Amino acid sequence: MAVDVSHDLLGAIGGVPRPETDVVVDARGVNKWFGRLHVLKDVSLQVKRQETVVVIGPSGSGKTTFIRCLNHLEKIQSGRIFVNGHLIGYREAGSGGKLVEDKEKNIALQRQEIGMVFQRFNLFPHMTALENIIEAPIQVRGAGKDEAVAMGRALLDRVGLAAKEKSYPNQLSGGQQQRVAIARALAMKPALMLFDEPTSALDPEMIGEVLEVMKELAREGMTMIVVSHEMGFAREVANRVVMMDEGVVVEEGTPDQLFSQPTQERTKTFLSKIL
Amino acid sequence: MARSIGSLGIRRARLAGFLLLLVFVVSACSSNKGATYHFEWDITFRSILSPNGAIINGLWLTIAISIVAQLLGVVLGIFAALGKMSKIWPFRLVANFYIWFFRGTPLIVQLTMFYYAPQIAHIVTWPTFGLGPFSFSDSAVTIGCLIMGVNEGAYMAEIVRAGILAVDPGQSEAAKSLGMNYRQTMSRVVLPQAARVIIPPLGNEFNNMIKNTSLLYALSVYELFTTFDNYAVTSFQYFEYFFACCFWYLLLTTIWGLVQARIEVRFSRGSGPTSTGISWRERLLGRANPDEISVLGGH
Ligand SMILES: Nc1ncnc2c1ncn2[C@@H]1O[C@H](COP(=O)(O)OP(=O)(O)O)[C@@H](O)[C@H]1O
Numbered sequence: 001m002a003v004d005v006s007h008d009l010l011g012a013i014g015g016v017p018r019p020e021t022d023v024v025v026d027a028r029g030v031n032k033w034f035g036r037l038h039v040l041k042d043v044s045l046q047v048k049r050q051e052t053v054v055v056i057g058p059s060g061s062g063k064t065t066f067i068r069c070l071n072h073l074e075k076i077q078s079g080r081i082f083v084n085g086h087l088i089g090y091r092e093a094g095s096g097g098k099l100v101e102d103k104e105k106n107i108a109l110q111r112q113e114i115g116m117v118f119q120r121f122n123l124f125p126h127m128t129a130l131e132n133i134i135e136a137p138i139q140v141r142g143a144g145k146d147e148a149v150a151m152g153r154a155l156l157d158r159v160g161l162a163a164k165e166k167s168y169p170n171q172l173s174g175g176q177q178q179r180v181a182i183a184r185a186l187a188m189k190p191a192l193m194l195f196d197e198p199t200s201a202l203d204p205e206m207i208g209e210v211l212e213v214m215k216e217l218a219r220e221g222m223t224m225i226v227v228s229h230e231m232g233f234a235r236e237v238a239n240r241v242v243m244m245d246e247g248v249v250v251e252e253g254t255p256d257q258l259f260s261q262p263t264q265e266r267t268k269t270f271l272s273k274i275l
Numbered sequence: 276m277a278r279s280i281g282s283l284g285i286r287r288a289r290l291a292g293f294l295l296l297l298v299f300v301v302s303a304c305s306s307n308k309g310a311t312y313h314f315e316w317d318i319t320f321r322s323i324l325s326p327n328g329a330i331i332n333g334l335w336l337t338i339a340i341s342i343v344a345q346l347l348g349v350v351l352g353i354f355a356a357l358g359k360m361s362k363i364w365p366f367r368l369v370a371n372f373y374i375w376f377f378r379g380t381p382l383i384v385q386l387t388m389f390y391y392a393p394q395i396a397h398i399v400t401w402p403t404f405g406l407g408p409f410s411f412s413d414s415a416v417t418i419g420c421l422i423m424g425v426n427e428g429a430y431m432a433e434i435v436r437a438g439i440l441a442v443d444p445g446q447s448e449a450a451k452s453l454g455m456n457y458r459q460t461m462s463r464v465v466l467p468q469a470a471r472v473i474i475p476p477l478g479n480e481f482n483n484m485i486k487n488t489s490l491l492y493a494l495s496v497y498e499l500f501t502t503f504d505n506y507a508v509t510s511f512q513y514f515e516y517f518f519a520c521c522f523w524y525l526l527l528t529t530i531w532g533l534v535q536a537r538i539e540v541r542f543s544r545g546s547g548p549t550s551t552g553i554s555w556r557e558r559l560l561g562r563a564n565p566d567e568i569s570v571l572g573g574h
């Protein structure tokens with residue numbers, strides 16, 4: 001299905017959000033356990049302003065967990081995560097370098113800068129497409145209703161869903177729901193967008209329309225981390241591809257390097273399975 | 276299968292109940308054991324067709340107390356449910372204790388104890404208060420209503436909790452990832468969706484509430500039951516007055532049943548499969564299941 005995605009997606013939110021730092025994501029030595037399961041082992045990753053990083057790796061390697069740590073949907077046990085210059089989820093307690101969990105208010109503030117798109121969309125089923133989009137700008141940012149609605153409509157228009165503003169999520173196809181979900185995240189004017197396998201719950205014919213929106217975002221200069229095995233997407237817009245396995249960043253490089261000349265055995269094995 | 280038998284059972288039970296009542300009344304009228312009892316059925320008819328001020332007042336009190344106590348119960352239930360699920364252990368402790376106590380002791384004991392004990396012990400004299408259109412001039416009404424609401428909150432807590440747990444965790448994650456705080460996440464995203472699960476049992480709770488207000492008899496609150504009981508014992512026309520009393524309760528619970536059906540249909544809108552709703556006829560006569568036919572047919 002051809003979807004008319006506008007070439008001015010970020011125009012709907014007043015232009016490309018400008019992160020305050022050159023390095024938008026700076027994760028250093030992140031360790032995460034689920035009980036006794038060591039899920040992230042000293043993971044470090046830097047993402048520069050306007051970069052698109054694609055994360056690949058076998059199921060269970062910790063990709064989802066890692067990007068959930070970036071907006072503190074998961075706690076970490078050691079390491080530091082900075083997004084847009086802010087330490088995420090924690091504050092330093094005293095001089096010993098010990099971290100304590102931050103106040104709810106500060107965490108909520110940090111999350112406003114980070115848009116997240118889920119595998120299963122997670123739209124609010126009791127709200128229309130437009131209401132989904134304007135909810136957080138009004139409730140969280142304190143935007144006026146008229147202003148939020150105008151921006152919401154512009155966003156819906158740019159993702160090709162202008163006619164669907166009054167539809168409830170269960171009246172939309174998977175691809176349409178995911179596009180609304182992207183618009184909803186963009187409405188908060190985030191400095192960073194996280195995508196967790198945004199097309200893996202979609203029927204094949206709907207994957208293209210969602211990838212189209214994401215490619216447009218990348219081209220317009222949004223900073224993004226995308227967990228996805230869509231090689232075409234990665235080749236087209238990714239600045240870097242990161243390969244994760246068993247909680248470790250195995251290797252990273254440009255899409256060409258990583259897909260054509262992987263240096264690590266684990267990457268080769270994995271690529272041979274998905275290509 | 277089980278459902279069809281259940282529904283069939285209900286219809287049979289209704290029929291049987293009605294017949295039993297008829298036989299009972301007829302035989303009671305015609306039996307002549309011991310002293311004669313003169314039935315004065317016009318008392319019943321008058322109490323139904325042209326109720327006096329006391330009955331109207333009792334009816335009004337029953338309705339008002341039920342509504343206020345149920346509203347209080349819902350509010351307390353939400354807080355108790357959130358407390359029970361809180362990350363902060365003192366909240367959990369308080370919520371668990373509250374639920375444990377009020378679900379674990381009889382309502383009539385709670386009413387009697389909390390109303391009389393502090394006054395007998397000269398700790399407090401309960402004040403009176405007015406709440407908008409519900410002006411309770413009597414401290415027994417006020418405090419009784421309050422205790423009924425607090426008791427109801429303990430039951431609502433479990434219902435609300437089940438409702439919250441039924442909402443996909445992805446919903447609160449989506450809300451949080453948009454920068455919403457706990458309060459916004461709960462009030463804007465989680466609770467409205469939990470409502471779909473909470474509304475049906477809430478309707479049943481209110482049905483119980485209407486009937487349970489009769490326990491305020493213990494505090495001499497002149498709601499429906501106490502009013503009719505008073506007439507019965509002073510006139511010795513028990514059957515006549517209590518039949519009328521049943522009529523008024525049945526009227527209230529039946530009307531509520533119809534309202535409840537409306538509300539449930541409305542709340543199933545928006546997501547998930549839409550309920551087909553229950554017709555007035557089905558409400559009154561029970562619903563026939565398609566597979567009931569096979570039960571009747573013996574296959
Ligand atoms: N909430 C959780 N509790 C316990 N274990 C979890 C939880 N979430 C994920 N895991 C485990 O952590 C590992 C990494 O999972 P995940 O981050 O979802 O991997 P991926 O997204 O790469 O498939 C898996 O072994 C998974 O079973």
Ligand SMILES: [Mg+2]
Nearest residue numbers: 063064065197
């Ligand atoms: Mg995953």
